[in-house]
Amino acid sequence: MRSDGWMTQETVGLSGLTRRLEELRGDGYVQLTLLTVTDWLEEGEFEVSYVLTDPAQRRTVILGVRIPRETPELSTVSGVWPQAVTYEQEIHEMFGIRFEGSPRQGVPFILEGWKDIPPMRRDFDTLKYSVEHYEDRPGRRSIDTRRFVGRVSDEKSFTDAWSAREDDGRERKLADMNDGTAGDARAAGTDGAADVTGAADPGGENTDE
Amino acid sequence: MSNDYDVTKETHLWFGPQHPGVTGNMSVELWLKGDTIQRGITHVGYLHRGFEKLMERRTFIQSFPIVCRICVPEPDTNEYLLAKGLEQLAGIYDDIPEKAQWIRTLTLEMSRLAATLMVLGGQVGSMGLGPVPQWMMTLRDYVLDSFEELSGHRIYHMYIVYGGVRRDLPEGFEGRLEKTLQTIEERLPWIDRLMFENDVFRKRAIGIGYVPPEWVDEMSLSGPIVRAMGIPRDVRKDYPYEVYPELDFDVITEEGSDMFARARVRRREIAQSINLIRQMLASMPKEGPFCLKLPSLMHWRIPKGQTYVRAEASRGEFGYFVVTDGSDKVRRVNVRGPSYVHGVSLLERMLPGTNISDLSSLMVSLQTCPPEIER
Numbered sequence: 042m043r044s045d046g047w048m049t050q051e052t053v054g055l056s057g058l059t060r061r062l063e064e065l066r067g068d069g070y071v072q073l074t075l076l077t078v079t080d081w082l083e084e085g086e087f088e089v090s091y092v093l094t095d096p097a098q099r100r101t102v103i104l105g106v107r108i109p110r111e112t113p114e115l116s117t118v119s120g121v122w123p124q125a126v127t128y129e130q131e132i133h134e135m136f137g138i139r140f141e142g143s144p145r146q147g148v149p150f151i152l153e154g155w156k157d158i159p160p161m162r163r164d165f166d167t168l169k170y171s172v173e174h175y176e177d178r179p180g181r182r183s184i185d186t187r188r189f190v191g192r193v194s195d196e197k198s199f200t201d202a203w204s205a206r207e208d209d210g211r212e213r214k215l216a217d218m219n220d221g222t223a224g225d226a227r228a229a230g231t232d233g234a235a236d237v238t239g240a241a242d243p244g245g246e247n248t249d250e
Numbered sequence: 251m252s253n254d255y256d257v258t259k260e261t262h263l264w265f266g267p268q269h270p271g272v273t274g275n276m277s278v279e280l281w282l283k284g285d286t287i288q289r290g291i292t293h294v295g296y297l298h299r300g301f302e303k304l305m306e307r308r309t310f311i312q313s314f315p316i317v318c319r320i321c322v323p324e325p326d327t328n329e330y331l332l333a334k335g336l337e338q339l340a341g342i343y344d345d346i347p348e349k350a351q352w353i354r355t356l357t358l359e360m361s362r363l364a365a366t367l368m369v370l371g372g373q374v375g376s377m378g379l380g381p382v383p384q385w386m387m388t389l390r391d392y393v394l395d396s397f398e399e400l401s402g403h404r405i406y407h408m409y410i411v412y413g414g415v416r417r418d419l420p421e422g423f424e425g426r427l428e429k430t431l432q433t434i435e436e437r438l439p440w441i442d443r444l445m446f447e448n449d450v451f452r453k454r455a456i457g458i459g460y461v462p463p464e465w466v467d468e469m470s471l472s473g474p475i476v477r478a479m480g481i482p483r484d485v486r487k488d489y490p491y492e493v494y495p496e497l498d499f500d501v502i503t504e505e506g507s508d509m510f511a512r513a514r515v516r517r518r519e520i521a522q523s524i525n526l527i528r529q530m531l532a533s534m535p536k537e538g539p540f541c542l543k544l545p546s547l548m549h550w551r552i553p554k555g556q557t558y559v560r561a562e563a564s565r566g567e568f569g570y571f572v573v574t575d576g577s578d579k580v581r582r583v584n585v586r587g588p589s590y591v592h593g594v595s596l597l598e599r600m601l602p603g604t605n606i607s608d609l610s611s612l613m614v615s616l617q618t619c620p621p622e623i624e625r
Contacts, residue, residue, distance in 0.1 A: 045338070047489055048558060072470040075558070077584040079573045092558050092571065092586075096467065099488050103558055103571075124469045124595035151295040151624050161303060 052105040069095040076128035078136050082163040085110050117143035135161035267296045270376045270610045274620035290601040292594050298624040305583050311547040318406040320585055320622050323368050326361040327563045329410040335572035339555045349538040350414030355492040356530045363523040364393040365564035369617050370516050374445050376610040377454050382445050385437055392430045414541030424531045431524050455510035459612045473566020473588055477503045478511035485562035497529050509615040551578050565617040587622025
């Protein structure tokens with residue numbers, strides 16, 4: 042038996058939440074280990090989960106409460122567990138759930154000057170946000186590995202690809218070390234070299250400089 | 251006439267985000283009178299990379315390179331907990347091969363050892379004693395060498411995977427790890443002399459940074475902070491996992507609940523980790539599979555469910571709240587790092603009355619790790 046026998050799960054309605062938390066606390070679950078939220082977008086609900094621990098009897102319960110996404114409001118538990126202030130502050134920022142009576146609601150925790158919908162909600166479009174806010178950085182001069190992938194076993198193409206690179210003494214030397222055929226490609230002149238480049242680099246030119 | 255030394259004048263000061271108190275970036279906004287802190291607010295967000303959100307957009311196997319980055323000194327706990335949470339939800343956790351359980355526990359204990367070495371060095375380093383942190387980082391590096399041999403990586407190992415571990419122990423690994431342990435053991439008496447018998451350290455640590463025991467349940471504290479109050483709480487004993495029940499060890503406690511007691515707990519836990527690693531190397535099964543055969547991880551779907559899993563990191567209780575919805579991605583992962591409580595709520599509660607020169611060492615003593623606060 043290796044599964045954790047110390048954990049139970051239960052759900053409660055919003056109206057019975059405060060009473061159930063008090064009951065559990067009286068029953069020995071005195072620690073609030075975690076306060077977290079799952080967004081069930083398709084069902085139009087948030088599930089707020091209270092992970093409570095009973096250190097004396099070594100057991101844990103996950104108490105879940107479902108609240109509608111349109112009116113996400115709960116009352117605070119920070120009066121009982123002081124560290125809940127941080128959890129509630131973060132959840133308010135990341136999911137937009139309001140904890141009535143909690144200090145620091147609306148005070149930025151991680152984000153600064155955030156104008157969009159709360160970012161941990163499932164309907165927040167991360168791709169759209171990054172496209173709008175971050176610009177493409179011009180690429181650096183690099184060796185495009187696509188030139189070599191699948192060609193290593195074919196020695197001639199490999200050395201051709203090397204020798205076709207722009208005139209760089211070190212790279213020429215490498216190509217010469219690999220095979221004498223590199224010299225042929227050079228002998229064919231610049232046109233020949235350009236052809237090899239085109240063949241060996243199907244993904245397009247490197248973005249140099 | 252009023253000047254900056256006038257104790258009736260309140261000074262507003264930003265401490266950080268770069269300072270010796272933490273591994274990472276985190277700032278504290280302070281209000282001082284003289285050099286005594288009146289109150290303070292922590293500010294995080296400098297290291298927010300949205301790990302939890304990223305995981306919701308990636309398949310299960312793609313989440314591994316993400317979770318290990320949540321904690322630099324101790325990534326293995328994150329890997330283990332993500333694997334365990336999803337294995338439990340997929341219903342395969344009970345089938346993990348025995349050898350994999352042993353290797354997982356070995357890895358977890360090695361990472362605890364490496365992280366404890368680092369923080370103990372940082373503890374005196376924040377007080378200006380140079381040699382101990384240098385030694386400690388060297389010793390940690392030897393442990394990282396073993397990790398490199400084991401997994402191919404020094405910092406982020408991505409070694410514990412679904413179904414077991416990524417590969418078997420290399421040939422002769424036990425002997426080389428034993429040699430590393432001996433090197434660490436040889437250096438420990440030096441550290442004792444230079445750190446625990448040092449008047450500077452004793453004067454700046456004994457009686458400083460006191461945490462009252464009644465805050466433990468109120469704020470859900472864990473790890474060396476609690477054990478330094480004489481309360482024997484340790485996830486490895488209280489909620490045994492992997493092969494810890496088969497190992498012989500006691501929960502280390504100290505009295506005093508100050509910085510010195512916490513450093514003592516950590517110093518003794520280094521010896522304990524070495525002992526546990528030796529026990530594991532001696533009794534580990536040599537044969538057998540190290541990973542469960544799983545269906546293609548590219549198309550792995552896990553039924554709907556939620557779980558909370560926990561393990562003892564060097565800083566305290568690490569927890570993962572994992573929710574799946576039947577798809578090939580997690581619905582929600584919430585990482586509960588010990589620093590979330592220790593580094594924010596507890597620190598803010600301890601600040602009033604603290605001398606500003608003790609702030610860095612206090613933050614090291616709470617072992618604050620910002621990436622796990624902001625994830």
